[in-house]
Amino acid sequence: MxxxxxxxxxxxxxxxxxxxxxxxxxEVSDGDIFGVIGYSGAGKSTLIRMVNALERPTSGKVIVDGTDVSAFNHRDLRKFKRKIGMIFQHFNLLESKTVFNNVGIPLVLERRSRKEIRERVVKLLDFVGLADKAGSYPDELSGGQKQRVGIARALALNPSILLCDEATSALDPKTTEQILELLKNINTKYQxxxxxxxxxxxxxxKICNHxxxxxxxxxxxxxxxxxxxRHPRQKTTRDFVGSIIHSDLSDSIRRQLISGSHVRTFKIEFISDSATRPLINDLIRQFDITVNIVSANMSEVQGKTIGHMIIMVNGNDSEVDAAAAFLAEQGTTVKEVSQ
Ligand SMILES: Nc1ncnc2c1ncn2[C@@H]1O[C@H](COP(=O)(O)OP(=O)(O)O)[C@@H](O)[C@H]1O
Ligand SMILES: [Mg+2]
Incomplete structure (x- = not known):
């Protein structure tokens, strides 16, 4: 913890x-994948560097598995650092060393035997999918492969904690997915x-629980x-969530709202099982209305679905009110958008 x-x-x-x-x-509990998000300059790197004592707090405490990190002397610190692996945005590999030797660095520093180093590095390279790159040099690798080397090196001493400082920020979206998948694997397979x-x-x-x-x-x-x-409270949080879940009305829809008169617009939010039911179909069948789906999107978060839909409904007021009430009864959150 x-x-x-x-x-x-x-x-x-x-x-x-x-x-x-x-x-x-x-507080980060054992087994968590805990994410800290913020814009550049927010203090994220400074914060994460406190955990392995690369930075010391001016005040306050950092406690890892019950011991106060900021109180460590030099020797204790070295021992403690075995517990913690770290990976970086720009990988921090030694260009003059092969992949094998990069991964082996923490083991060499710990004066492990050649045999142990060989066995461990072979196993790690296999785990990260780079068994055939042992003799390559970093500049012969893609970004994703370099980060895999970084991950293998971070795992060399069997840490119980892995710190990741923008580990996928220099990678393209597809490679990012693969590296995140690997991190998730590390979390579940090695606890x-x-x-x-x-x-x-x-x-x-994609991978955090907290x-x-x-x-x-x-x-x-x-x-x-x-x-x-589901419920971001602060403006900055809403902006971050908004980069994934597009629940707001676009300007062109807003313009239609102003010009359209008798059509009423609703924002609907639904989660998990109501996302798979034919809600709109039921709505049209049961009420004397017409429905125009203006936008719809679903996002998978922690294994559940969060959906947002904007619909324009045409019909007489009582019928539209009843339709909105029906949607709410089905477990969705319904909000009418005012013109
Ligand atoms: N070693 C340092 N010396 C002086 N200022 C620093 C140092 N490290 C970080 N800062 C400052 O602390 C603030 C937070 O930086 P940082 O933790 O790197 O943010 P982030 O990782 O969120 O981009 C910034 O204003 C940065 O300039
Ligand atoms: Mg940073």
Missing amino acids: IQIQHVSKIFERSGVKNQALKDISL ITILLITHEMGVIQ VAVMEKGQIIEQGSVFELF
Whole structure:
């Protein structure tokens, strides 16, 4: 478990103070894939670097598996760091070493035997799908392959925690998917707790179970990924969620709203099982109305479906009211959009 308790960090350079973190508290449970999202400069990297003591808090505590990281001396720290692997946006590989030797670095530093190093590296390369690249050099690899080397190296000492600093931000969407799949695999297969930071809500959506949103050095909102996607409270959170779930009316639809008179517009939100029922079909059959679906989208979040639809309904008021009430009875959230 990772506990960050009231952590603040002030950087000072030639007399100028810059507060990167302000009273941050969060808790990552064993087995979590915990995501921290925020725009550039929010303080994400500073925060994640606290967990493996690459940065020390100005005030507050960072407790990992019950021990206070900020209180460690040099020797304890080295021992402690075996527990934690880390991967980076730009992979941080040594260009002059082969893939095999890059992955072996943590083992060499621990003075493990040649035999043990060989066995472990072969196994890790196999796990990340790079068994045939052992003798290659980093500049002969694609971005995705480089990150796989980074991941293999991070796992070399069997850590219980993996830290990921924008690990997919330099990769194309398809490669991102593959690397996220691999991270999820690592989490379930080896029970490794993952703390990741990102500026992409798609990363949170695809693999995290818990999320914290950072802005200007503070956590402005946190919770389960599903709940946060359904009910984002802060403006920044809504913007991040909006990059995945398009539930707002576009300008062209708004213009139609103003010009159209007797047509009423509704926003419908539905989750999981109501997403698979033929709601609109039932609606048209049961009520004397016409329905025009203006937009519809569904997103998969933590194994559940969140759907949004905007419909324009034409009919007399009582019939349209009854239709809206029917939708609400079916477990959807219905909101009329005013003109
Ligand atoms: N070593 C440092 N010295 C001085 N300022 C720093 C240092 N590291 C980060 N900062 C500052 O802290 C703030 C947060 O940076 P960072 O944690 O890298 O944000 P993010 O990862 O969210 O982009 C920024 O204003 C940055 O300039
Ligand atoms: Mg960063």
